[in-house]
Amino acid sequence: MVKKFFQRGTLGFLMGVFITVLIPVLISFSIGDGKYYAIVPAFTEQCGNEINAAAIQYLLGGVLGFMCAASSILFEIEKFGILKQFFLHFLCISVSMLPIAYICHWMEHSFWGVLSYFAIFTFIYLIIFISQLTFWKIKIKKMNEKLSKTSR
Secondary structure, three states: OHHHHHHHHHHHHHHHHHHHHHHHHHHHHHHOOOOOOOOOHHHHHHHOOHHHHHHHHHHHHHHHHHHHHHHHHHHHOHHHOHHHHHHHHHHHHHHHHHHHHHHOOOOOOOHHHHHHHHHHHHHHHHHHHHHHHHHHHHHHHHHHHHHHHHOO
16 A cells, blocks of 8 residues: 555656646746746745746645645545545645745735635535536446346
C-alpha cells in the first residue's frame, strides 16, 4: 500500500505541476491581451521576483497534485465505507489545498476571502462526490444485473 501511495503521488506531482502551468495559460488566453499571467502579483512581490514565485508555485502545485493522487488510496480501504472514505479524502485535500492557495495568493487574504474560497472548494468537491457516487452506483447496478442474468 505504501508503494502504491508513492507511485500515485509521483504521478500526481507531475499532473499538479502540469495543471499549475495550464491554468495560467487558460486564464491568459481568456483575458486576451497577449500577456502571460502566470503568477498573482502579490505572490511575486512576496517572493521577491517572478522566477522565485513561479518556482515555488509550480512546486506547491506539484505537492497539491501529489496529495490529491496519493490520498485516492483511501478509496481502497473497504472497511471505511464510502462516506468515511470521501470525508477523509476531503480532509486530506482541504489540508493541502487551502494553505497552498493562501500562500500562492489564489484567494483574497481576508476572512471572507478564505471563507468564500473554502465554500467554492467544498461546493466543487461535493459536485464531484455526488457525480462519482452516482456513477459507481449505476455501474454496480449494471454489474449486478449482468451477474443475475448469468446465474439463471
